[in-house]
Amino acid sequence: MKSLTIFTTASQRLAARLFSRGRTQADKQRGASALEYVVLAAAIIFIVGILATNTTVQNTFQSAFENLFSSAQNP
Template sequence: MKMIRSFNAATQSLMARLYTQMPTRSNRQRGASALEYIVLAAVIVIAVAAGAALLGGDTISDVFTKIQTALTSA
């Protein structure tokens, strides 16, 4: 739970900083840089991993085992 609060605080801090810098950055920059895409992809990966950890359920290997069984039985 402490990790989620820490992640939430970091996300809020990042969003506040981006919100305050957005008007000046948009005047100087036309497109997203590769670094921004990497940060966005990292946030998505972390969110998916956190969601999977919170929801529990099947592990990744169990999912692939089920797919393999379904393909071989078909």
């Protein structure tokens, strides 16, 4: 019974020490990851915007989908 009490006390002290450390490296990394996702999303939106306004690309995609669907109708 005494060994269980010692184990419980030691685990409580360890938990208190771990939770009272303040900001850890993982907390700092979360902020960097969020920033990377925002930059990635902005890049994707920019690329999609360029593709949407370029008429040559639009015509290429349109003809590709028309060919895809016409070939699906005629097996």
